[in-house]
Structure formats: structure tokens, C-alpha cells
Amino acid sequence: MPKRLAYSLSDEVLEHVFSFIQSDKDRNVVSAVCKSWYEIERWCRRKIFVGNCYAVSPKMVIRRFPQVRSIELKGKPHFADFNLVPDGWGGYVLPWITEMAGAYPWLDEIRLKRMVVTDESLELIAKSFKDFKVLVLASCEGFSTDGLAAIAASCKNLRELDLRESEVDDSSVHWLSHFPETYTSMVSLNISCLGSGEVSFSALERLVSRCPNLRSLKLNRAVPLDKTANILRLAPQLVEFSTCTYSAELRSDVFSNLAGAFSNCKELRSLSGFWDVVPDYLPAIYSVCSRLTSLNLSYATIHSPDLIKLVSHCPSLQRLLVLDYIEDSGLEALASNCKDLQELRVFPSDPFDVEPNASLTEQGLVAVSLGCPKLQSVLYFCRRMSNAALVTIAQNCPNLTRFRLCIIEPNTADYLTGEPFDVGFGAIVEHCKDLIRLSLSGLLTDCVFEYIGKYAKKLEMLSVAFAGDSDLGLHHVLSGCESLRKLEIRDCPFGDKALLTNAAKLETMRSLLMSSCSVSLEACKLLSQKMPRLNVEVIDERGPPDSRPKNCTVDKLYIYRSVAGPRFDMPPFVWTKDEDLALRLSP
Amino acid sequence: MKSYIWLQTVDGSIQQVEQEIAMFCPMICHEVIQKGMGSSKNYAISLPQQVNPAMLSLILDYCRFHQVPGRSNKERKSFDEKFIRMDTKRLCELTSAADSLQLKPLVDLTSRALARIIEGKAPEEIREIFHLPDDLTEEEKLEPLKNATDDPRIRLLNRLYAKKRKELKEREKLKNVEVDEELVDDRSVDDLLSFINGDDGDSKGIKTSKSKKKNRRRKDLLKSTSAHEATKNHNKESNGLNSVCRSAEVRQILPSVGATTNLQDVEDDIFPNKNEFDDGDIDDEIDPTLKEKIDREVEDFARRLNSDWPERMQEILSLGQEKKPVHLSLNGKGS
Numbered sequence: 001m002p003k004r005l006a007y008s009l010s011d012e013v014l015e016h017v018f019s020f021i022q023s024d025k026d027r028n029v030v031s032a033v034c035k036s037w038y039e040i041e042r043w044c045r046r047k048i049f050v051g052n053c054y055a056v057s058p059k060m061v062i063r064r065f066p067q068v069r070s071i072e073l074k075g076k077p078h079f080a081d082f083n084l085v086p087d088g089w090g091g092y093v094l095p096w097i098t099e100m101a102g103a104y105p106w107l108d109e110i111r112l113k114r115m116v117v118t119d120e121s122l123e124l125i126a127k128s129f130k131d132f133k134v135l136v137l138a139s140c141e142g143f144s145t146d147g148l149a150a151i152a153a154s155c156k157n158l159r160e161l162d163l164r165e166s167e168v169d170d171s172s173v174h175w176l177s178h179f180p181e182t183y184t185s186m187v188s189l190n191i192s193c194l195g196s197g198e199v200s201f202s203a204l205e206r207l208v209s210r211c212p213n214l215r216s217l218k219l220n221r222a223v224p225l226d227k228t229a230n231i232l233r234l235a236p237q238l239v240e241f242s243t244c245t246y247s248a249e250l251r252s253d254v255f256s257n258l259a260g261a262f263s264n265c266k267e268l269r270s271l272s273g274f275w276d277v278v279p280d281y282l283p284a285i286y287s288v289c290s291r292l293t294s295l296n297l298s299y300a301t302i303h304s305p306d307l308i309k310l311v312s313h314c315p316s317l318q319r320l321l322v323l324d325y326i327e328d329s330g331l332e333a334l335a336s337n338c339k340d341l342q343e344l345r346v347f348p349s350d351p352f353d354v355e356p357n358a359s360l361t362e363q364g365l366v367a368v369s370l371g372c373p374k375l376q377s378v379l380y381f382c383r384r385m386s387n388a389a390l391v392t393i394a395q396n397c398p399n400l401t402r403f404r405l406c407i408i409e410p411n412t413a414d415y416l417t418g419e420p421f422d423v424g425f426g427a428i429v430e431h432c433k434d435l436i437r438l439s440l441s442g443l444l445t446d447c448v449f450e451y452i453g454k455y456a457k458k459l460e461m462l463s464v465a466f467a468g469d470s471d472l473g474l475h476h477v478l479s480g481c482e483s484l485r486k487l488e489i490r491d492c493p494f495g496d497k498a499l500l501t502n503a504a505k506l507e508t509m510r511s512l513l514m515s516s517c518s519v520s521l522e523a524c525k526l527l528s529q530k531m532p533r534l535n536v537e538v539i540d541e542r543g544p545p546d547s548r549p550k551n552c553t554v555d556k557l558y559i560y561r562s563v564a565g566p567r568f569d570m571p572p573f574v575w576t577k578d579e580d581l582a583l584r585l586s587p
Numbered sequence: 588m589k590s591y592i593w594l595q596t597v598d599g600s601i602q603q604v605e606q607e608i609a610m611f612c613p614m615i616c617h618e619v620i621q622k623g624m625g626s627s628k629n630y631a632i633s634l635p636q637q638v639n640p641a642m643l644s645l646i647l648d649y650c651r652f653h654q655v656p657g658r659s660n661k662e663r664k665s666f667d668e669k670f671i672r673m674d675t676k677r678l679c680e681l682t683s684a685a686d687s688l689q690l691k692p693l694v695d696l697t698s699r700a701l702a703r704i705i706e707g708k709a710p711e712e713i714r715e716i717f718h719l720p721d722d723l724t725e726e727e728k729l730e731p732l733k734n735a736t737d738d739p740r741i742r743l744l745n746r747l748y749a750k751k752r753k754e755l756k757e758r759e760k761l762k763n764v765e766v767d768e769e770l771v772d773d774r775s776v777d778d779l780l781s782f783i784n785g786d787d788g789d790s791k792g793i794k795t796s797k798s799k800k801k802n803r804r805r806k807d808l809l810k811s812t813s814a815h816e817a818t819k820n821h822n823k824e825s826n827g828l829n830s831v832c833r834s835a836e837v838r839q840i841l842p843s844v845g846a847t848t849n850l851q852d853v854e855d856d857i858f859p860n861k862n863e864f865d866d867g868d869i870d871d872e873i874d875p876t877l878k879e880k881i882d883r884e885v886e887d888f889a890r891r892l893n894s895d896w897p898e899r900m901q902e903i904l905s906l907g908q909e910k911k912p913v914h915l916s917l918n919g920k921g922s
Contacts, residue, residue, distance in 0.1 A: 007717045009701075013686050016694065021701035032710040034719045231626045 011036075015044045022204035025047050044071060045507075050484075051510050052089060053115065054535065057098035057564040069108050070134075071100070075115035075515045077558060079488050084515050084556070089573045092113045094124075095569075101128035107159075109134035116140070122147030134160040144169035162190040162456035164218075170195055180211070188216040190244050192273065209234045215267075221275050225255050232261035233439055241265070243273035246300070263287035271295030272321075275578040279306040286324035289313035293340075296321040298347050305386035306357075308333040318374075319343040324360040324381060331364030335350030335371025336445035344368055351381070351408055362389035369396040377402040384415045385442060390424025394431040403428055405440035410466035410491075412535045413443040420444050426451035429459070436483075439463040449473040453480020461486040474498035478505045490515040495553070497525035503531055511560035517551050521545045527559070531538070535562045538575040547577055592619060593631035596640050604647060611650035613689040635687035642684035645677075649693055671700045702882045797834075812889055 005348035005350075009017070020026060031041040050056060060070070075091025081400060087583040100107055107129045117140045125132065132155045137143075142437035145168060151158065152175055163526045176199060186207065205227075208214060208558070214235050219228075223244035232238070234339055248254060258281065262268070268288045277300040292314050298321040307322065307330045317338040324346055327333070334341065346364070350357050355543055362385045369375060376398050385407050394400075413419060420443040429435060429452050438456055440448065446529075452459070453476035460483050467473070477487065479502055487509065497520035506512060506527075521538065526535040538545050539556035566576055590613065591603040604881070609625075610616045618624045618632045625632040634643065652658075652666050678697055685693040705713055714721055 007676060007719075009679055009683055010686070013682055013698070016686075016696045017682075017701045020699050021706060025708070026706050027711070029708065029710055032706065032723065033713045033717075035722045037719070038723060083600075354811070 001134065002004035006208040008244075011040055014040050018044055024046070031563045041100075043067060046074070047109075050074070050385055052560050052562075053093070053565050054564065055510070055560060055562045057281065058096045058277070059562065060098060062103040066103070066107075068104055069106055069140040070111075071096075071109065072086040072111040072113075073115060074113045074181040077114075077488065079490070079513050080114055081366075082488065084513075085558075086539065086573060089539065090567065090569055090571065092569060093117050093565050094121045097121045097124050097128075101125075105129065106131060111136040111142055113138040113139070114140065115149070115203070116142040117146035118142050119144055119150070123150040126150040129155075131157055132326055133157055136160065136162040136164070137166045138162070139165045142554070144171040145173045146171045146176040149173050149175035149178040152176065152183075152252040152405065156180075156183060157185055158183075159185050159213075160188040161186070162188060163193050166193050168194055170197045172197065174200045174203060176207060178208055178320045182581065183207075184210050185213065187213050188213040188240075189214070190216070190218040190242070192218040192221040193218050193436055194222075196220075205230060205234065208209065209237075212237070214238065216240035217271075219244040219273065221245050221273075222490070223504070224248065224257070225281070229254075229257040229261040232258075232265060233448075236264040237267055239267050240270040240271075240294075241268060242296075243275075243342055244273070245276050246274045246277045246281055248274035248281070249424050250278065255281060255284055259287065261285040261429050268292070270296075274300040277302055278452050279303075282306060282310055286313050290315065293319060294319040298323060298345070301325065301349065305513075311338050313337065314338060316338075316499045317341055321345040321347070323347050323349045325349055326364070326390055327359045328361055328364040328367065329359075330372075331360075332367045339372060340374060341368070341372040342374050344372075344375065345379040346379040346381055347379075348408060350405075356383045363387070364385055364399055366392050366396075374399075376400055379404040379406075379439075381406045381408060383408050384412070385421065385424070386414045386416045387419060387421060387424035387427075388416065390421065391427040394424075398431045398539075400428070401434050402437040403432065403435060404437065405441055406439065407442040410441075411443045420448070422447035423449065428454070429455040435459055437461045440467055441465065443467075445469050446473040446476070449476040452568065453477055458480055458483050460484060462488075464492055466491045468492045468494060471495050471498040475501060478502035484508075485510045487511075488513045489517060492517050495519055500522060500527060503527055506534055506559055509561070512560065513559075514557045515556070516555065520549075520551065521548070524554060524557060525577055533561055533563065535560055536576060539573060540575065541573045590639050592625040594625065594643065595631040596638055596643055597616070597634065597636045598639060600640060601628055602640075602643075603628075607654055608647055608650045611654045612646070613691075615688065635684075637680070637683040637687040639684075642680055645681055645689065646684060646688065646693065651693070664757050667696055671696060675701075675704060679717070724760075776907075 018027075021030060024047075027041060027045060042064050043066065045065045046068060048061060048065060048068050049072045050061070051074050053073045053075050058525060073093065073096060074320075075084050076089060079085055080089070082095075084181070093112055097110075101124055101353050105128070108402055109133075110125065110129050111134070115137075117137055122143055125135070129151075132151075135151060135155075135158070139473075143166075147163075151161070170467070174528070189207075199222065201223055204223075205221075208217065208231055211494060215238060217231070217240070218234060219231070219242055223246040225244070225246060228243055232241070240477065262285050265288055269291060270286065271288070271292060272293070274297055277297075279302050282302070283370050289310070290313065293316055295314060295317060296319075297310075301323065303325045304327040307326045311326075311330065315337055317334075318340050320338070321328075322345070330382065331346075332361075334344075344365075344566070346360065360382055364381060365378070365380050365382070366389050369392065374398055378400065378451065379402075390405075413426070414421060421440075422445055425438075425440060425444070425448050429438070433455075435456060437457065438452070440460055440463065446469045449468060452462070456462075456528065459481050459561075462477065462481070462484065463466045464487075472491070474489070475498040477484070478498060481566055484505075489512075492514075494514065500518060500523055506561060524536050524538055527534065537558040538554045539555060539558060539561075542548075542555060545554055547554075570576065571583070590606040592606050592609040593601060594604050594609065594615070596599045612618065614624070614635070615632060619626075624630050637648070649670060651665065652670075672680070682694060682697040682701060685697060690701055690818065708716075711721075713719070
């Protein structure tokens with residue numbers, strides 16, 4: 001048998017092999033092997049991830065992948081979460097839904113992040129996709145409970161409705177009641193972002209009681225604590241639960257009811273919510289603590305002693321989100337109790353106060369790095385740090401994949417030596433060879449970027465603020481970080497040279513956002529002209545950048561690669577290279 | 588008395604196999620029950636051409652083990668793991684053979700094994716393993732440009748790429764004409780690099796005022812970075828473009844006749860600023876007047892930025908080893 005024939009597999013067999021290859025990266029590789037694999041792969045691709053909705057047009061996606069069942073889209077850049085992207089910038093999902101409504105009648109999953117979703121879009125989804133199952137709207141906006149009502153009423157097979165951190169307008173419609181009595185398919189429901197008027201508790205109870213497959217339920221804040229027990233008793237099979245307000249006058253009957261309800265939930269592994277928590281009610285969850293793998297207390301304003309007590313009941317904890325009230329002592333307790341910890345996020349209880357209101361320093365993080373060998377992901381807000389601590393952390397945790405340090409006050413130096421944190425972060429990137437995400441803070445010179453460029457070969461996302469001395473800093477990152485996909489920079493002295501020297505690099509990344517840096521309009525124009533596959537957007541609410549003096553720098557710059565060309569839905573404060581800029585500005 | 592089924596493989600040889608083992612294969616089962624075949628040497632079941640004696644032997648080993656009802660899942664799994672250890676060539680043959688006999692559990696087992704071989708590899712590696720042709724054009728591949736610390740190479744690759752795209756267009760127009768592929772372009776470095784000799788002095792060393800605080804809303808902080816985000820979809824995005832430019836697909840997708848005209852139309856959709864790609868300067872694909880304009884701007888810009896960037900870079904890099912002057916924060920905070 002000829003060698004090549006021996007390896008030949010029929011199209012059907014290849015398709016079957018490909019069905020076991022699900023990661024986007026591998027699917028893309030498969031499509032780049034040869035013509036026949038490309039063809040087979042595109043017809044059997046079921047899931048599409050588009051990290052920037054403006055990088056490609058819906059028509060192009062549909063043309064290439066005719067049989068998609070699941071799509072994930074992201075709109076605004078990450079910096080939008082910090083109010084660094086003005087309202088109305090873009091990220092509209094309606095054009096996508098409109099195209100897909102016709103092309104993908106069997107689409108059953110839509111996941112969106114930071115996009116503008118209208119009621120019209122939701123109604124179109126409800127109408128167009130007969131077997132619709134999963135709707136995730138993360139940090140989205142632009143829709144109301146009217147849209148939700150349409151989904152509830154039409155999507156008989158809906159399994160997942162997740163509105164995490166979205167802004168929903170209250171249209172006073174009791175949308176939950178729009179789920180028909182015959183509807184029983186809910187598996188995951190997250191309505192934690194909704195306000196008080198938007199959820200009828202009795203409708204919620206009825207819904208929960210008739211959905212036996214419900215595994216994840218995240219309630220909104222407004223549901224009173226005494227009702228929580230009722231819900232839990234209706235759904236003892238829950239794996240993930242987010243409580244509503246965890247506050248009430250301490251009453252023993254409410255407490256014992258709650259404790260009893262929790263103890264029924266043998267499958268419970270993840271808890272969150274706990275708004276306005278009253279510490280005396282915390283012991284009600286002790287019965288589930290030993291099995292908990294994830295605990296989110298970032299809304300719980302309880303203090304170190306209560307936190308220490310709670311944490312000591314949770315030996316299986318893998319993920320903890322908490323406020324800085326936990327203090328160094330609490331983190332030390334965490335380090336000795338929770339040996340399986342993989343992810344830690346410590347948030348500031350009062351970020352705007354100049355003086356620290358909790359005794360949380362670098363020591364807490366060092367303790368965790370020493371005590372928790374599986375630590376991989378860190379987000380840590382604090383007010384002081386030292387290079388020595390960072391080096392220790394790096395040496396203790398070479399398996400870190402995500403390290404985001406936020407020293408609250410910009411340009412804070414090492415409190416022991418007065419030095420910048422170049423050496424400390426340098427140690428992080430040198431030791432943590434699998435680091436894919438890094439956020440810098442504190443006093444930093446160009447040196448830190450040299451280290452990053454040299455060592456951070458797997459780094460995919462970098463966030464920089466108030467750091468560096470010159471273009472050299474940016475140049476090191478762009479020329480050295482081979483895996484870089486997303487770069488967001490604010491208030492750094494990076495300008496034209498670094499950007500233009502590394503223009504080609506920008507096409508290998510998803511996007512670059514620079515806010516309040518030193519890039520000139522000419523450089524933007526030049527970049528735009530030289531790199532047709534990049535969209536170079538100048539975001540400037542002060543008015544037309546052209547009207548400013550020549551050496552003025554642009555306010556915000558958003559550069560992203562695209563095969564869809566310039567977009568057509570830009571608001572007035574976004575400027576791009578145009579054939580004739582004057583034409584654009586004229587009324 | 589044991590019953591046997593007679594099977595004939597593609598090479599003509601005939602053998603008899605215990606019935607309960609052979610019947611584990613749906614295709615054989617079907618032949619026996621629906622067509623009454625296999626009961627004697629003269630009525631041996633002709634197996635599909637993918638099933639040569641070696642493959643049949645393997646498949647029968649698999650069936651012999653799995654058709655025994657009493658085995659635990661653990662045992663079966665353990666057997667499968669050992670069974671599947673073979674070179675890729677045999678694995679492919681076995682997959683095809685199992686598929687032709689409709690033996691789904693074995694097809695799944697071998698397919699999964701092939702999937703694991705494919706995962707995590709680069710296209711070239713996969714081509715080599717499976718002896719596949721490298722027949723996608725440069726454009727169709729549109730691989731993300733590998734990062735080189737060497738800037739000029741990136742420029743060169745860009746130009747090469749652009750040139751290939753242009754060549755592809757020519758090729759489409761003159762269908763059967765062979766185009767000589769010029770693989771090396773030894774032109775000098777791009778305009779952009781040549782004027783980058785700006786002074787470092789305009790780094791304003793912006794220290795922000797204290798009032799500019801990082802407004803970190805909780806919203807962000809609670810987001811978990813999903814692993815999905817780590818996907819690089821350059822191929823996918825740009826292949827959306829490719830799928831249109833490949834004339835075969837264009838014929839499929841666009842109903843009207845004339846592949847070349849379609850290609851043009853479709854390209855208009857994708858390259859709205861098409862005039863930028865008109866002929867004139869092959870390297871930059873910008874028309875001459877526009878190029879002149881850009882060149883003038885570039886010179887102008889260079890003059891304004893005045894000089895010795897590379898030397899300055901060296902200086903700063905060497906200084907980086909020494910201690911830098913301490914920047915004390917203005918409010919004396921630090922503890």
C-alpha cells in the first residue's frame with residue numbers, strides 16, 4: 001500500500017476525529033494543515049470565539065463556517081471596566097444577531113462580553129433560534145426586562161441564563177413570570193445584577209421548584225434573607241449558589257431555618273453573594289464549608305476574626321475572593337488551612353481613602369505564596385510592597401499563571417528601600433515561566449519592561465499604568481513578548497517611536513489600548529496608512545484631533561487587527577484615518 | 588459446538604472466526620442476519636477494502652476482549668489504553684478499517700487517539716506525520732507572523748506576504764500560467780524603521796498628579812479570566828478573508844459566473860481602500876503619488892525628531908545595569 005494512502009482517512013472519519021478536537025487554537029491549526037482539512041474543518045466547526053467583534057464581520061464568519069451552533073463575542077476592550085472607554089463607543093451585537101438569525105437557525109448558544117445588547121436583539125434571539133439553550137451576557141448593557149421577558153416566553157429549552165455584571169433597565173415587567181408553567185429546563189440562572197424591582201420572588205420560587213436540573217443559582221441582592229432558606233429547600237441539588245442580602249436582625253428561628261436548609265445541600269461547592277453580611281449568620285453555612293471549593297466574600301464587610309473562623313472551616317478551598325478586611329493575619333490562617341488554594345483575589349474595602357483601613361500588607365501575600373503550593377492566580381490590592389517580597393513570592397510560586405498586583409497609590413516605591421519595583425516584577429517574570437497575565441503597579445522604570453520583554457515569553461495580556469520613562473519601555477514589550485495578545489496602557493510616557501518601530505507586531509495581537517500616553521496624531525495616521533489590516537482609532541472627546549496643535553498627543557488610542565476593514569458605527573468622538581478627514585468632519 | 592463465520596479480506600484470503608467474536612462488528616452482523624452470508628467458505632463475507640488481514644487481526648483482538656460480558660469498566664479501559672499504542676500509520680489504517688465495519692466503540696477509541704496526536708502541534712508537524720500536502724497558499728494560511736526580535740525581518744515578511752497576495756491575484760487571472768515564486772526580497776529596510784532615529788529627550792517623564800487615581804471598579808476585579816480568552820484567532824479572522832479569495836470557494840459561494848469577476852467584487856468588500864493596492868510600487872503596494880506624500884511626511888517627521896536613536900538605545904540599555912536615581916514619591920508615602 002503506498003505510504004500516503006495508508007494514512008488517508010475518509011472525510012467522514014476525519015470529521016469524527018475533529019469532533020474530539022475542541023479548542024479554538026487546535027481547530028485553527030487543523031484548518032491550516034492542507035486544503036482538504038480546511039474544507040472538512042470549516043463544515044464541522046460548531047463553536048466560534050471572536051475576541052473582538054470588529055476584527056471580522058458576521059458575514060465572513062457565516063460564509064466560512066456554515067454550521068455554527070455556539071458563538072462567543074467580545075466587544076469593548078477591558079479598560080472599559082475602568083470607565084476609560086466613553087459611553088457609546090460601540091460593541092453592538094444587533095448586526096451579528098440579524099445575520100445569524102437567517103444563517104444559523106440551529107444556533108443554541110450565545111455568549112457576549114462587554115457588548116451593547118438591545119431589547120430588539122433579545123427579541124430577535126427569542127424568535128429566530130428554535131432550540132436556544134444558553135445566553136450569557138457578561139458586563140453588557142442596553143437592554144431591559146422587556147427583552148428578558150421575550151427570552152423567557154419563547155425559549156422552551158433554555159438551560160442557562162447568566163446576566164453577570166450587566167446593567168439591566170427595569171421596565172417594570174415581571175419577566176420571570178413569562179417562563180411558562182411547562183418550562184422546566186433551567187440549569188444555571190444568574191440574576192445577581194438585577195435590582196429590587198426586577199425580580200418577583202414568588203415567580204422565582206415557582207421557577208426553582210419546577211426545575212429539577214438547576215445546578216447554579218445566583219440571586220439578586222434584594223431577596224430578603226429569610227427567603228433564602230425557602231429557595232435552598234426547593235433546590236437542595238445546587239452546586240453553586242449566590243445568596244442575596246445576608247443581613248437581617250438576628251433571630252434564632254431564621255438562623256436555624258437557614259442552617260437546616262444549607263445542611264441539605266450536599267452538592268454545594270461554590271458560594272457567593274453575602275451582601276451586607278451579619279457575622280452572626282455566617283455559622284449557618286458551616287455545614288457546607290468542608291466541601292466548598294469556591295468562596296466569594298468580596299461583598300462581605302466582615303472583619304478578620306470572623307473571616308479567620310470561616311476560612312478555618314474550609315480546607316478544600318481552591319478559590320477565594322475577599323476584601324482586605326481579611327488582613328495579614330487572615331491570610332496567614334488561609335495559608336495554613338487551605339493547601340489546595342489556586343486562586344486568591346483581595347479587593348480594597350476603601351480604595352479612595354489615603355490611609356489604610358485594614359492591616360493588609362505584602363506579608364499576607366507572602367504567607368499565602370509560602371503555604372499554598374498550588375497557587376496559580378493572584379489579584380492583590382495593597383498599599384505597600386517590597387521587592388524582597390516579590391522575589392520571595394516568585395520563588396515560592398513558579399507556577400503562577402496570572403499575577404495582578406495593584407498598589408493603590410500610583411508611583412509608590414519599595415517601602416523598605418525606596419527603589420522602583422523593577423527587580424521584584426523582574427523576578428516574577430523570570431521565575432514564573434507560564435505567566436500569561438500580568439498587571440503592574442507601583443514605581444517602575446523602563447528596566448521592568450526590559451525584564452518583561454526578555455523573560456515573559458508566554459505572556460498574553462499586560463496591563464500597565466503610571467510606569468516607565470520612555471519609548472524604550474514599550475519597545476521592550478512589543479519586541480520581546482512573543483505571545484502578547486492584549487496590551488493596555490494608561491498614563492505612561494510611551495510615544496510614537498516604539499509604536500511605529502513595532503507596527504508589524506500589532507498585527508499579531510488582538511488589540512492595544514493606550515490612554516493618556518504620548519502618541520501623536522501623525523503617528524496614528526502613519527500607522528493607519530502603513531498597516532491596512534489594523535484599525536487605528538483615536539478616541540477623543542475633546543473634539544477633532546486635527547484641530548489641535550501639531551505636537552499635541554491623542555487622548556486615547558485603540559488599535560486592533562481586523563479583516564473587516566474600518567467599522568461603520570463609530571460615534572462622533574472616535575476618529576480614524578479617512579481618505580479625506582475633512583469630509584468626515586463636515587456636517 | 589462452536590459456530591464460525593467465514594470472512595474474506597481484500598487480498599482474497601479467507602479465514603474463519605468464532606461467531607460471537609465476529610458478530611461484534613455490526614457490518615458482519617448485518618451480512619449474516621440480513622443476507623445469510625458467512626456460513627461457509629464459499630459464502631464468505633467480503634470485508635471492505637480497508638480491512639486487510641493485519642487490520643482484521645487487530646480488530647478481532649479488540650472484539651475478542653470486549654465481547655466478554657463480565658468485564659469491569661476499569662478492565663476495559665486498561666485494555667483500550669494498551670491496545671491503542673501503535674504507530675500513527677497503523678492507527679489511521681485501524682480507524683478506517685473499524686469505520687468500514689461500523690464498529691463504533693473502536694472508531695471512537697482510535698479517533699480520540701488521533702485527535703490527541705493532532706492536538707498541540709503546528710500545521711507543519713501535522714503534515715509531516717500524516718503525509719499531507721502543503722497545498723494551502725501563503726494567503727490562505729495567513730499564519731500569525733512569528734515574532735522576531737529582528738525588526739527588518741518582520742518588515743520583510745510583511746512585504747513578502749503582500750507580494751504573494753498580489754501574485755495570487757495574478758495567478759487567478761491567468762489561470763494555467765505558472766508563476767515563478769520569488770522567495771527572497773533583499774531590498775533595504777522599510778521607511779518606518781529608517782526614520783526612527785528620534786531623540787529620547789521628548790520622553791516627558793510624566794508623573795501624574797495624585798488626583799488621578801486608578802478607578803478600579805469592583806466589576807472588573809471579579810471577572811475571572813476564562814481560558815477561552817487565551818485563544819488566538821488570527822487564522823480564523825484572516826481565513827474569513829481567505830475563504831473568499833480562493834476561487835474554488837468563490838464559485839461555490841457566489842452564484843454568478845466568472846470566478847475572476849467575482850474575486851474582484853468580493854475583494855472590494857474586503858479592501859474598501861482598494862486604490863491603495865494599485866500597481867506602481869510593487870513593494871509597498873501604494874500608488875506612487877501617495878507614497879511620495881508619505882515619504883515627505885516621513886522625512887519631515889524624522890527631521891523634527893532629530894537623531895541618534897540607536898546609540899541612545901545602547902546607552903540606556905547599558906545604564907540599565909547600574910542603579911537608577913531614586914524617585915521619591917512626593918507625599919513621602921512608602922510605609
